[in-house]
Amino acid sequence: GDSVTQMEGPVTLSEEAFLTINCTYTATGYPSLFWYVQYPGEGLQLLLKATKADDKGSNKGFEATYRKETTSFHLEKGSVQVSDSAVYFCARPLGAGTALIFGKGTTLSVSS
Amino acid sequence: DAMVIQNPRYQVTQFGKPVTLSCSQTLNHNVMYWYQQKSSQAPKLLFHYYDKDFNNEADTPDNFQSRRPNTSFCFLDIRSPGLGDAAMYLCATSRDRWGGADTQYFGPGTRLTVL
Numbered sequence: 001g002d003s004v005t006q007m008e009g010p011v012t013l014s015e016e017a018f019l020t021i022n023c024t025y026t027a028t029g030y031p032s033l034f035w036y037v038q039y040p041g042e043g044l045q046l047l048l049k050a051t052k053a054d055d056k057g058s059n060k061g062f063e064a065t066y067r068k069e070t071t072s073f074h075l076e077k078g079s080v081q082v083s084d085s086a087v088y089f090c091a092r093p094l095g096a097g098t099a100l101i102f103g104k105g106t107t108l109s110v111s112s
Numbered sequence: 113d114a115m116v117i118q119n120p121r122y123q124v125t126q127f128g129k130p131v132t133l134s135c136s137q138t139l140n141h142n143v144m145y146w147y148q149q150k151s152s153q154a155p156k157l158l159f160h161y162y163d164k165d166f167n168n169e170a171d172t173p174d175n176f177q178s179r180r181p182n183t184s185f186c187f188l189d190i191r192s193p194g195l196g197d198a199a200m201y202l203c204a205t206s207r208d209r210w211g212g213a214d215t216q217y218f219g220p221g222t223r224l225t226v227l
Contacts, residue, residue, distance in 0.1 A: 043218035100155075
């Protein structure tokens with residue numbers, strides 16, 4: 001069935017380090033893919049999305065490229081900041097609808 | 113600002129005592145969702161409404177019910193909360209139900225504690 005697999009955390013980095021959080025999906029066809037971020041004590045916010053193969057989503061210095069060959073949507077940022085400390089969720093639609101299934105989430109902690 | 117609002121932010125209830133969580137939206141979106149997020153886990157869809165059409169997930173316990181009296185409001189009712197129902201409950205909206213590319217907009221969540 002539909003699923004999303006995300007690398008386990010926590011990820012601990014120093015400020016200005018390079019970030020990669022891996023995400024792979026199973027699907028029939030080419031679903032839209034999303035990264036959501038959850039800051040402490042808050043709900044989820046859309047970080048970026050890609051709606052078709054080879055699309056690159058980007059926002060706030062984060063990027064992710066939809067790669068159908070490897071069924072992946074890895075999140076990257078060239079230089080993380082302390083304010084990026086949060087939990088990051090990879091997600092895809094459930095079937096053909098808009099309800100989402102999420103990966104387990106990756107906690108990022110950035111220290112100065 | 114258009115947004116998704118959840119009340120209360122924190123709710124404490126007793127084992128077996130019914131509780132209702134509230135969600136409202138000013139986005140005028142057709143679809144409203146309820147997700148349950150237990151500690152350090154991914155959000156899990158409980159059910160959603162497309163307009164007045166209610167869609168329950170197969171593994172959502174009967175203990176959980178929902179009401180949507182109008183476009184703006186949606187309620188989550190837990191008839192007899194157990195200790196295992198302690199979680200963050202997230203409400204979300206999207207404009208449409210199909211297509212998969214629609215962004216979901218989440219409220220800040222209600223953290224439910226069951227004593």
